[in-house]
Amino acid sequence: MQIYADNAATTKPSKAAVRAMLSCLEQNYGNPSSLHHIGQAAAEALLQARQDIAGCLGCTAREIYFTSGGSEADNQALRSAAYAGARSGKKHLISTAIEHHAILHTLKQLEEEGFSVTLLPVSETGMVTPEAVQAAIRPDTCLVSVMFANNEIGTIEPIAEIGAVCREKGVLFHTDAVQAVGHVPIDLSQLPVDMLSLSAHKFHGPKGVGVLYAKRGTPLHSLICGGAQERGMRAGTENLPAIAGMAAALREACANLEQNAAYVAGLRDRLIAGLETIPHSLLSGDRKNRLAGNVNFCFEGVAGEALLLLLDAKGICASSGSACTSGSLEPSHVLLAVGVPYEAAHGSLRLSLSAENTPEEVEYLLKAVPEVVTRLRSMSPVWRDLEEGRKPHVI
Incomplete structure (x- = not known):
């Protein structure tokens, strides 16, 4: 049996997304910035995709900016708020210890540019409280960025409550919603969020395309110099086939969201x-x-890399955490932040499911994973020491 259980890393493109992409490749191949009829047909398709995505999110089409994915959208959101804040003497940003590295690494670079950053701790379940955000806001705070749902442990944060705190304090609020869009109900007409990032390949769209939502009036800083695409905020000819595929995938995901989530x-x-x-x-x-x-x-007593390799030999595709850090030998910063002991964090396994998975696949997983864990522990001197009492168990 072959089982794909790594949907948090990426998802299989839906048939609707593939059809939309092929249609654009074959018919709407013009440059949307061209004035001739083929270019204007492409421009109309681009506008339709923008309107479709806006409709799914509960915002206006002019608040949608296309990017290459979630990481670019995160970078643009943080830098836009930071540089706008700096112009009025506000150079303090707030985020959390469990963010994706697209956020954490950008914050590190901003610190090197003279900004100050507060990373809020989280509970043992990965939750950050609105009270903690409120306590961290200073007169010079220009942005709060809290992810909607964590990509490794799946915790959904109280975004509406945190956003309300930021509105009350007059501070911009950004959320990395890459794992949430298409899986959790989101209505930006009601949610107090100024900027939101999403990535198509997390909800059965193509890779290499995403969105930055920026509420009307939110200051934006362009990361890419060039033409006037995306209202001057993101230069470069739009990747219309990928954008059309993203719109089709998001329409389908949102239409079936409640049913799929329950299943x-x-x-x-x-x-x-x-x-x-x-x-x-x-x-x-x-x-x-x-x-x-x-x-x-x-x-405990299991090496995560060996666990993944043996599961792969049984036909199971899984991960130990974020695919973006799969080459690192260090345990997940998310697991350490929620208090998982260092030794135990090395034996992590993330199984992320979609509506394409079946109950039969789950039963196979429940047979295979314990078998592999038992096999690895039987070969582990660390586990032997734990079982014989020479070292205390940590979990």
């Missing part, structure tokens, strides 16, 4: 209940406020 959550809960029977296993993330498809466990 996937059922698979998730069965998987969590089964994996918790493995001795010295630890579920990471919030049990209640959690993405429907996210399952993240740490297994």
Whole structure:
């Protein structure tokens, strides 16, 4: 059996997305900035995609800016707020310790440019509270950025409440919603968010394309110099086939969101209940406020890389955390931030499901994962020491 359980890393493009992309490649191949009829047909298709995406998110088409993906959108959001704040003497930014590296690395660069950054700690379930955000806001704070849902442990943050605090304090609020869009209901007409990032390949769209939503009046800084595309805020000819595929995938995801979320959550809960029977296993993330498809466990006495390789040999595609840090030998910064012991964090496993997964696949996972964990522990001198009492168990 072949099982794809790494949907938090990327998803299989939907048939609707592929059809939309092929249609653009074959018919709307013109440059949307060209004045001739082929270019204007492409411009109309681009506008339709922008309107479709705006309709799914509950905002206006003029608040949608196309990017190459979530990382670019995150970079543009942070730098826009930072540079706008600096012009009025506000050079303080607030975020959390569990953000994606697109946020954390950008904040590090801004610190090197003279900005100050506060990274808020989170609870053992990965939650940041509105009270903590409010306490951290200073007179010189120009931006708060808190991810909508964590890409590793699946915890969904109280975005509406945090946004309300920021509105009250007059501080811009950005959320990295890459893992949430298409999976969690989002209505920007009601949500107090100034900027939001999303990426198409997380909801069965193509890779290499995303969106930065910027509420009307929010100052933006262009990262790419060139032409006047995206109202002067993102130079470069728009990738219309990818944008059309993204719009088609998002329309489909939002139309089926409630049904898919309920189905996937059922698979998730069965998987969590089964994996918790493995001795010295630890579920990471919030049990209640959690993405429907996210399952993240740490297994003591197991090396995460070996776990993934043996699961792959059984036909199971999984990960140990963010695909963007898969080459690192260090344990996840997210797991360490929520208090998972260093040793246990090395044995992490993230299984992320979609509506394409089946109950039969979950039962296969519940058979395969304990077998692999048991095999690895039988070969581990660390596990032997733990079992014989020469070292204390940490989970």
